[in-house]
Amino acid sequence: MGLGSKVQVIIDRPLGSVHPKHASLYYPINYGYIPGIIAPDGDEQDAYIVGVDKPLTTFTGIVIAIITRFDDVEEKWVVAPENCSFTREMIREQVYFQEQYFDTQIQMANDDIK
Template sequence: MILGKIVTVKVDRKLGSHHPEYPNIFYPINYGYIENVIAADGEEQDAYIMGVNEAVDTFTGKVIAIIHRKNDIETKWVVVPKNLNFTREEIILAINFQEQYFEIEIEI
């Protein structure tokens, strides 16, 4: 079970940065991956970090949601500080900068 699991995210796109291939995509939250957890796309598992309002290199928190892309093989995890939770609506608002290009389903 992934939901509720404590993971460490290595941040490669810090809050305030732009996507390396699509410069029009601005990251209003930290985004990275969980080392040694291989996702369906063959790459390390991607994760959005919510509840942290400064750029960080790494972050350890709990997984509160899984973003399933219906029109893509990738899934994204939403990781937050251990004492926080967010609603589905809050998650959608936070990740829309990138997920607006996909048809998604959120598992909470």
């Protein structure tokens, strides 16, 4: 499971919602988790949904990027509709609302991994 995988995401923070503990954190995109995949923080894998402009409750799509947080134990997966293309910069802009607080790197499927 990872880059290029088809996954189902349960949306617990739909587009337009606010963080349950931090009311100033507004979600301009859908955000949720992938049931059954345990992330490095011990919880189910978090995921941002890009390429959809309406609030959702569930979503099935392709993992197009993984955001590594160097100053946190979490990774965030970026999930998009099939046949939908995003650049690294487009993803960075979409997730900035939350990732601006962390030192991150975005890994994409077409990256050269050595």
